[in-house]
Amino acid sequence: MTSPASSSEVKYLIESSEGNTFDVSGAALRQSNTFNAMFLNIGADGPIPFTDYNEATLKKVFEYCEHSVNEENYSGPKHQDDLSKWDLNFFNEMDQKMFIDVINASNFLDIERLTSYCCERIARMLRGKNTQEMIKVITLPTAEELEAKQKVEEKKAAAAKKVAEKAAETAEKTETLEELPVQQLVQTTRNKLTRKYLSFSNE
Amino acid sequence: MSQPLKLLHLPTLVLRSVLQLFNPIELFELSQCSRRALSIISLSGSRKFKLHMNEFTNSIHVNGHSFLIHSNGSPSEYPLHGTRTFNGSTVKICHQSDQKSKQKLISFWDNKLVGLKTVFFHLSAVFKCPIECGRFDPTIPAAIYMSIIDFISSRQSEINELCVGGENLPDEYVIDIFNKLRVTEHLVLCHQFCRPPSIPLNNSKSISIWNSSWITTEHLNLMKHCKKIHLGRSSLTDRDMTSLLNDWKSGQFPNLQYLCIQSNFLSKNFTAFGLPSLRDTVNPQPHIKTILGFIIWIYGSVDVQRNDGVGATVLFDKEEGVLQILVL
Structure with missing residues (x-):
């Protein structure tokens, strides 16, 4: 940061x-x-890091700020119809x-x-629209889609549970016949169940 | 910018600013998009919305925007705009807007009362706002009325305006309503009590009792801070009325702007304040004033003054047995 005599001439480096x-x-x-809250009074040594945002976004934001420097003081939101040609462009x-990045x-x-x-501007994209039209604009899944998705997930979970139970039952019978030590039996069953469940989930 | 907008991914403050630009019908439409969309509606500040239920007109008004309930027989007259789901019931709807650019959403139901109740419950849950006003026809079935009152009283202990009454509504239910809800602005009591009740009459700025045969001067004393009092079919006598007028003149009803009492027990030649008559038949003049949103009109009244100098005009209609005071 430089420290010139007139504050209007001050240039800051943004990172x-x-x-x-x-x-x-x-x-x-x-x-x-x-x-203003972070740097205005204490100043900044070197570039000010706004590193959550890319250069294109920050340049766009400050392009707007540079343009509106000479406009009258802000007095609440303007209606889109009142925006200047420059603003609209x-x-x-x-x-x-x-x-979205600029917002x-x-x-x-x-x-x-x-x-x-x-x-x-966002409100204008949605204002006066009905539910179906809003869904198209804001990429929300519809209630029916959500319900259908939930049903599929519930069905999958129930089937997986059933398979796991059956596998556990089979494993228990097999391993008991072979008279494995208890620890080994538990581990073997657990491994089989995990494999079964994972293979089902991947389908 | 034709790509879809990920509205719910916006920062909360931005989302709030966007939602604050929507009217209640637009917010309702958004709430129908998904459960997540529904969950963000209160960010709009909807908890401060004003919700009015009007059973007379089968409508619910949120900040002046109307949700109307029509019978299923009438949709052919309206262009339908799909269906919407209210508390699990999916019905046909139609959008309209009036000249003041206030939007209306009409929903069509097999049973209008069921529809009104369902839409009312649904909107209260969507906007999470208190109910300011409940207007009901006194012929509303008690079961429906009480379910609405129970719903309101489970969410709030005060309401600005309430009409109390319903078909076959027992006295004890009515008394219970007064235990649950404090009516602060305008109380309309259209229930006809079998026995004189013990209910608070000192909470509301305006009281209107359709059948006030149980009202005594003691009850009137409870209404001393009211701005507007309207009693129909009372059993107040000349003596009661003289006492009331004297109390008013001495300043015991300091806020009173308008009083209207009808009684069949008043004599035809009733008068007060030492005046020969409480009606000007020589040079009758009209008086008009708006009090608490109601336009009051009196014609042929006599000017009087309270002891503290406040002017008013009084009229006694001997045919109807109606006494009116309008403070000027």
């Missing part, structure tokens, strides 16, 4: 998960409440993965304006 560093202005960085050029980073950095716009 991403790849270990790469890049510059962000003090004015942009101060939109992050996390940064900013969101539209992101793919789904980047969008997560913005949430961690506590950048109120960006986080609330992202939330509004």
